[in-house]
Amino acid sequence: MLKSIDQITALRKDDPIVQSQERCCGNYGTAGHICIRHHAILTTLEKSVQTIKNEATEGPRPREKLLSSGPDNMTDAELLAILLRTGSQGENSLNLSRRLLNEFGSISALLNASYKDLHPFKGIGVAKWSQLKVIYELVQRSFLEKLQQQNVLSSTGLVKNYLISLIGHKEHEVFVCLYLDNHLRLISCHEIFRGSIDETTVHIREIAKECLLRNASYLIIAHNHPSGHLDPSEADLTLTHSLHKALQLIEIQLLDHCIVARHGAVSLMDLKIMPK
Structure with a gap:
């Protein structure tokens, strides 16, 4: 096995394979010609030398x-x-x-x-x-495991990272719900609606039903913006207020609404624009 540039250089100069070119050349009629098979070997060795040189100049591997x-x-x-x-x-x-x-x-x-x-x-x-x-x-299971074991308000960064990895890359808009127990620990995460590239139709009645089925006390909602823009739209704010008001009737608190894109996420709670 070749372990260094010096070995490769030595092989090119002294190896009998390369020296045998003179004997092979007679078959081609001219001493200046190189045997095609041996030329291929030399080409491969030269590429190996260049690869080693390139890796050496890039710093630590x-x-x-x-x-x-x-x-x-x-x-x-x-x-x-x-x-x-x-x-x-x-x-x-x-x-x-x-x-x-x-x-x-x-x-x-x-x-x-x-x-x-x-x-x-x-x-x-x-x-x-x-x-x-x-x-x-x-990675997804690790996020879920941590969110199921601790209060989400103490790990808002973890919630955002989980949502970015879950829906940030999607090319169409999706709407997910994170259902929380009375200790603010994650019960489950559920993609409840899926839309086009720029809008999702959200049914408040369906969200309320899913909360009751899971015996959730709190809810975090999130959706992605395939455009990459993280600013909440007027429609996002209207939905947040309407859903907050509806869930109060069944004693479930809407805790946060996250807007997610490929490279980041924002929280209406962090922006201090969640309804009280």
């Missing part, structure tokens, strides 16, 4: 950086490269990771990509796609 600095000091591409492990011929895992993130726009969108979406990328097969899906599912 992702695994080395993880050991020395920890995950908090790593870029998204570096973390993804560790997961992918390998790239393809002519492209290492780090460059492949950068290209994937640039193409899909966010980690959440990439983790939600279908095999059909990822298949065109050389170096991504069923095994790597499966790893990405498993990682996404484990």
Whole structure:
């Protein structure tokens, strides 16, 4: 196995395979010609040398950086490269990771990509796609586990991160409900309505029914803006006030309304515009 640039250089100069070109050249009639098979070997070796040089100039490799600095000091591409492990011929895992993130726009969108979406990328097969899906599912379950064990008001950042990973990447508008018990812990999360690219028809009666079925005491609602804009619209504010008023009749408190996009989320409670 070749372990360094020096070994590759030595092989190119001294290996009998390369020296045998003179014997092979006689078959082609000219001493200046190189045997096609041996030329291919040299081309592969040159690419290997260039790959090693490129990686050496990029600084510490992702695994080395993880050991020395920890995950908090790593870029998204570096973390993804560790997961992918390998790239393809002519492209290492780090460059492949950068290209994937640039193409899909966010980690959440990439983790939600279908095999059909990822298949065109050389170096991504069923095994790597499966790893990405498993990682996404484990992250979702980790969020849910934490929200089921603690008061959501003490972890509003966790709620936002969960919602971003859940619906922030979607290209159509969806409306979800987070049903909470009387200790403000998550009972369940439910996508209750789905709309077009820019609107969702929300039925207050259906939301109230689902709250009663789950014996919820509090409710957080959320929907995504595929456009990426996080400012609540007049329709968002009108819905919030109408739903708050309706739920009061059945002694359920609407705690918050979150607007979610690919790269972030806002909370009407944080903005101090939730009805009291």
